[in-house]
Amino acid sequence: MNPSSFIGKPRRKGSTQRTNLSIATWEGVPAIILQTLLGGPFLTGFLLYLGAGSRHIGFVLAITTFVNIAQIGAAYWMQRIRSRKRALLLFVGGHRILWSATGLIPFIFPKEWWVSVFIGLYTIAFICNTIGGMIWTSLIGDIVPAKVRGRYFGIRNTILNALGSVCLFGGGILLDRYPGETGFLILFIPVWICAIANTVIYFFYPDLPFERSTEKSFSRMFIKPFQDRVFLKATIFLAAWLLIQTLIVPLYSYVMLDLLNVSYQMVSLITVVQTLVMMGGFYIWGNLNARYSNKTLLFWTLPVIALSCLSWGLMSFAPVLVALFLSHIFLGIGVGGFNQLAFNFTIGDTPKSERPMFIAVYSALTGVTSFIGPLIGGWLYEKMETLSEAMVWISTYGFQVMVGTVMLLLTFTLGRRVLLK
Incomplete structure (x- = not known):
């Protein structure tokens, strides 16, 4: 058959879908590199280098979720935009550029300003990210067909986290070999490259038609998620769960680096192992x-997270690294399963036309509690550090065990009723 006979023919839907899924996967490559080298133990390490204390670190870790409140206004504003793709480029690009710009702080500002300037840039960056993230969630929900969404x-996530684990290990070796200013400068070079590359790839995203809300007023649109009792009960429970979880889990790196004096390389290796396990978990x-339904599987992720906190108690009789x-x-x-299933819950168990507001309400409620958790956790660690050396076990593993016990009790009481019944 003459190849020219295909010229002018519309592209097959299946082929277009595969291309869009491929773009969405490739977009994640520079994104995961940037997020890995700027987040996790490297974020904690950079903050410690800038002179931050436990309260500052708790606030920075919390602000990323608190700004999710902005999604409620963004969900209403989304009904009036003509192009989700252009809005996505604006806000996600802003996030990538501002977050990566924090690496310039030690070279531009006086030392006494470092922490304050970082918090300011970081907050603005994540306001952009929360709006861009909601737009991306709405768009990706239309790009990925429902029947293959979970798989x-x-x-x-498995592919991207494999790449992230390599970056984690490499970054840990780098900071151990070049501690302080030199190490972080080298670390930020690939970050700046990936910030630009990630923004450019968004230009190739499809700008699919947007199914708008059936409601015109903000109040009627906002109340829709609260009228869905199944969605609301699950969301309130998950918000309460995250309040307890974030008392300790976001501060794991702080405890390892500052209280247990574990090296960057070892913290990176521990996080790499976590990422490798997470990769297998994503696939399973x-x-x-x-x-099985999103909510049923969400329930079974909770006792596993509780066991993560309880495992710190092994330090009372076993080597520290075994427990870690x-x-x-x-x-x-x-957490890998929780994040993936919570995402599928918000885009799969909600009405398509009202999805932005459902996502916004879920993100706002869980964001507020995930903001409060690390703040309380950081404050509690600050208080625990003033205890005598005889009581140091409380901050190194006792607090984690107490939180894990509460999480386990909450799972098999209220969690069982809300997510399984």
Whole structure:
């Protein structure tokens, strides 16, 4: 057959879908590199280098979720935009550029301004990110067909986290070899490259038609998620759960680096193991999602996360590194599944036309509690550090065990009723 006979023919839907899924996967490559080198133990390490204390670190870790409140206004504003793609480029690009710009702080500002300027830039960056993230969630929900959603995100997350684990390990070796200013400068070079590359790839995203809300007024649109009792009960429970979880889990790196004096390289290796386990978890949770509901699987991620906190108690009679590796293995299985299934819950168990507001309400409620948790956790660690050396076990593993016990009790009481029944 003459190849010229195909000229002018419309592209097959299946082929277009595969191309869009490929773009969405490739977009994640520079994004995961940037997020890995700027987040996790490297974020904590950079803040310690800038002179931040436990309260500052708790606030920075919390602000990323608190700004999710902005999604409520953004969900209403989204009904009036003509192009989700252009809005996505504006806000996600702003986030990438502002966050990566924090690496210039030690070279531009006096030392006494470092922490304050970082918090300012970081806050603005994540306001952009929360709006861009909601637009991306709405758009990706239309790009990925519902029947392959669980499996696709399982495979995508596995690939990206494999890359992230390499970056984690390499970054840890780098900071151990070049501590302080030199190490962080080298670390930020690939970050700046990836910030630009990630923004450019968004130009290739499809600008799919947007199914708008059936409601015109803000009040009627806002109340829709609160009228869905099943969605609301699950969201309130998950928000309460995250309040307890974020008392300690976001501060794992702080405890390892500052209280247990674990090296950057070892913290990176522990986090790599967590990421590798998470990769396998993504694939398994994704396949299970084809057979079981989002809420049922969400329930079973909770006791695994609780076991991550309880594992710190092994330090009372076992080597510290044994407890840390085991804790992060449970964390990789649990949190990886939780994040993936919570995402599928917001885009799969909600009405398509009202999805932005459902996503916004979920993000706002869980964001407020995830903001409060690390703040309280950081404040409690500050108080615990003033205790005598005889009571140092409380801050190194006792607090984690107490939080894990509460999480386990909450799971098999209220969680069972809300998510399984």
